[in-house]
Amino acid sequence: MIRSIAGARPQTKLALGVFVVALLLGAGVTRVARAGSVDNTQVSIFTTDGLDAANGTLRAVRNSGDGTQYIGCSRYAYDTGSDSIVCYAMDSMGAYKSCFTGNDAMLRVAETLNPAAYLYFVVNADGSCNRVITVLASFDM
């Protein structure tokens, strides 16, 4: 093989050289494009200060292999006057937690959700949301 390359014509050698350089450049660019911290938080259900809580990064959860887990919030508005959200999460084992709120501040937080967001919510004993937190950061994309 080495002998055959050494004996190749100059044009072939040039083409081969260009190919190798392009290959290395391509690999380098790809590596650079995927650089940076990545958050792969799957749905996790736990307790914090005695209250149920759940978290997860939407992209990582969507790309998980188990086909069971999910996390998110839904918005409800009616012409009779109520405006609220319900956040919910199911982990890979099928455990489920959800909360409900009409709190304006938490509604605004839920509005920031997008496919690359991280979501964390805590549930009061009566089913209302204790807090709703979203994170939009480069490592969630």
Add this chain to the structure above:
Amino acid sequence: MAMTKTVALVGILGLIVGAGAMWLVAPDGRPARTPAMQQALSANAGPAVAPGQALGAAAMRSAIRDEVRAAFQDQAATIRTKQAALAKRPAPEDETAAATDREPPAPTPVYQAARAHLAERTAQGAWTEADRDRLRIALGDMNVDERQEIMKQVIVAANRGQIRVQVQGPLF
């Protein structure tokens, strides 16, 4: 060149120090004081206090006393004004009585049906897509309070594991 810079710096420093001194000293050449301090000085210290001389300890104590007394008097006047305003407000007894007399509205049939359905599903221990769709439709016909109440009840049942969640996403 260095000499020019030094001269300029000294000039600027002089301007700053001069301005600061003028700010601290009143136009008549004495240190700036509050009116109470001024009064105390003229009453207690007498003419022996020369212009620009530091305040005597007795005069300073007296001035502070006057300032504190004035501040307390202002605060007391404010509290009296607020109390008077509160006293003029109508007694809330009428409102309380009206609220007590007002009976809660009778639950709507759709709410009662939803509660019965939740009880039935809780007994069976499952919440399916059919349950979700059924409640989703019913929610639109409830009043605000009923809607919030049934939403919380279903969520609490799911969170406690009383109903096994067999839906993807929200429960309604």
